[in-house]
Amino acid sequence: MMSVTIDERSNWKRPFFIIWIGQAFSIVGSILVQFALVWWLTRETGSATVLATATIFSMLPGIFIGPFSGALVDRWNRKTIMLVADSLIALMTAGLVLVFWMGQAQVWHVLVVMLVRALGGTFHFPAMQASTSLMVPEKHLSRVAGLNQALNGVLNIAAPPLGAFLMSLLPIYQVLAIDIVTAAIAVGTLAFIHIPQPKRRPEGVLTPQALWGDVREGFRYLAHWPGMLILLGMATLVNLLMSPAFSLMPLMITRVFKGEAMHLGVMNSAEGLGVILGGLALSVWGGFKRKVHTSMAGLVGMGLGVILLGSAPAQMFGVALLGIGIAGFMNPITNGPLFALLQAKIAPEMQGRVFNLVGALASAASPLGLMLAAPVADYLGIRFWFWIAGVSCLVMAGVALSIPAVVHLEDVSGAPRSEGRSALAVQD
Template structure:
């Protein structure tokens, strides 16, 4: 019987299927947002559609981790994509029959968000089965590209399809993209997760909590995750306020927002390319901490004082360039240290805590700018007299002051990481798990350029 593709070539096939499905999803998100705004004209409805999917991803993350570790990874990947395909197909039926309503959009988005809770943890944990240890950063760079590359062209493609047809065409394309993703998973070899002899059987509830307990009981994991949560909160505050800052500094120019966001997407793709090209270093935390310093200085401090479009675009390119470096190397550390049969639950717990930083940032950023800093930075107010010459006045000055503050805090967090042994030396403190991926069994014969290893094939 002919072997299925394995190793790097197999991972690339799965990755390509996921990339297509994310392009389809981004197109659907764009088209649905336009439809909601045209149909209701209410920002609340627009926000609730987004919130329904986000809330489901957060809520179902711990449960997703349980199933990822209990089932084989092929089945979990397929169920995630098939579930999303069914949800999108159902939405297509609603539009074809002319029976679509807001509650149906909320319900479908909630279902899609629940299935998306599986995506990042299962994809991250599958890397350790399909790739050699030295290839983890490259695989993580490819994962980041799945999130960033569609942002370059999916909205424009969706707009073109809406002009030529309507939302039903986009929903059909999205549904078919999931079918391609499932086919890619079926066609390749994904090794089974090594099972531990004598493992204790846990209840569903115990399994849901296992990932959190695993992180909390290890000092290095606990401190690293706390470190990442703080960085994510600071980054999320900047993300929430980025568009308002650009609008306030450029006279409400939508073109300026488009230029900045596109430049940021280009920076993210370039960062992913560099991460995928570089050889995996022995000291990944050093690069993570240095990238956080660059992120904080260019993306926060410089953004606080930048008042012209070229400088704003230049800053966001540097910021976006560092994000795949930070994410890719930290993910690699977790993949090297956490045993494969535990990774689903641990990575799902990480996803849960890190996703919560977005609503936390939103709750902090909006009231802080609107109720405190904007009045304080109005012309004639105390803040404008002290800091107006550096950050500007009014809303632009208030938002700029927030960016500067979180930039300083970001540098402080990086410095804390440098001086905290449990974080700085985590790669030496914690042992690597024994390689479980099929490709590792041929590490002596496979080249560093990512050629697949013809062993460990699932049939």
């Protein structure tokens, strides 16, 4: 065991980006699988209920299992967790490949695989995020977050058309098999890279009571950081209002702009292009000195973009494209610094729990927001919800910047890491 300062690791880029590239391949495979399975369900059933069920299956693990899997991430070796999660997801996909190849695939097969893949994600995501904070110097965390946002933007634009193209050329089991190859790349790049582990107190036997105690400890940890708790509460509220707005985008296209599927595709591309450019801008710029200032500036910009989108005249579709492009650009400016702040200020041995608690709140907010948005949009018009979502961003940014505990969150004494030093103990 040894104490290290991450800034002293002159070669941190090589091991981190080897893993990062491997995970990028894995994400490509995951998006292709998701596209292929959703399209198969659509083609085979034509049922909105089945598609809604598939969405729920993909969200349930994050809501109900996330807090507990986060506690396990903080107990176990994070590299091992990522290896097992990637391997398990690939194994489930391989089973589905076999079922499709035999011509025996049924809806429940697909739903079970989607559930297990989502379950694997509840372990993999916090393990990767927590590992990033142990491999990347704090001053570069915002840039890495920007790269992650840009990568997601690129893949969200490129992968669905690629999936559609592959589905037109290949049987579905061959498309699914691509995910096995990309998972193998991710596992191969990860297997030979050392990932530091946080110093942990001696853990007793893992029992349900001990696991629940770990989860409660995560809640208590956040409760003792008022600024962090307030910031996460605001982020959850914004997500509750913003997520339905983008889910209602198809109705915005048809009801307001009298558009077709092509218009929706162009709208999604404009958003994705904005995310790419915003992520690249953040990776080069790095943000303001205070991450909270960067994030709130992004939130204001995102709110203005959504308001512009909701206010675009029916005959001026280009204005709507500009609005969603601005919102997309500001998305990584908003979220990237928040992730960097969590990675920099949350104790390494607590990050698994905290990241999954945040994820559980976000996942739970989305369906609740949809339940609220649907009747509001039907009664008051689809534009009204976009205005609500946009104004909420402006209000939340103003409130956050008026609360000293939030503004000075990075100044909290005893933070796990600060520039140029570390009290972090890692295990080989």
